[in-house]
Amino acid sequence: xxxxxxxxxxxxxxxxxxxxxxxxxxxxxxxxxxxxxxxxxxxxxxxxxxxxxxxxxxxxxxxxxxxxxxxxxxxxxxxxxxxxxxxxxxxxxxxxxxxxxxxxxxxxx
Numbered sequence: 001x002x003x004x005x006x007x008x009x010x011x012x013x014x015x016x017x018x019x020x021x022x023x024x025x026x027x028x029x030x031x032x033x034x035x036x037x038x039x040x041x042x043x044x045x046x047x048x049x050x051x052x053x054x055x056x057x058x059x060x061x062x063x064x065x066x067x068x069x070x071x072x073x074x075x076x077x078x079x080x081x082x083x084x085x086x087x088x089x090x091x092x093x094x095x096x097x098x099x100x101x102x103x104x105x106x107x108x109x
Contacts, residue, residue: 008041008053009061014087016065016072022082023050030074031083041065 006018018031032051035042041060045052055064067087075083096103 006051006053008057008065010065010067010087011061011063012067012087014067014085017084017086018051018071019082020050022080024048026080026082028078030078031071034070034074038066038068038070040068040071042071 004019004021006020007015009015023029029044029049029051032042032044035051041054041064042051043054044050053060067085069085072083072085075081
């Protein structure tokens with residue numbers, strides 16, 4: 001954990017970032033619920049009311065997180081939009097370069 005952000009790396013070489021400043025006021029803790037259903041690394045720190053890691057970071061990076069993207073989606077839909085998952089997508093930039101129109105995805109809340 002670094003200040004107000006919980007960051008951990010995943011097996012693919014990507015990372016998960018959680019803005020913990022948003023978690024205190026989150027009523028659903030949706031990320032923790034879905035992660036628990038998947039057997040993933042997030043659990044709730046009951047004393048602080050924020051997500052924390054169940055295992056050491058090296059275990060998570062070796063496959064403890066199945067990279068299902070469920071925490072980010074649950075947080076976006078039912079939480080406070082506090083999670084960003086970054087995953088490497090080999091060849092994606094080259095593919096985008098072949099498109100005639102630019103593709104831009106924006107979050108609009």
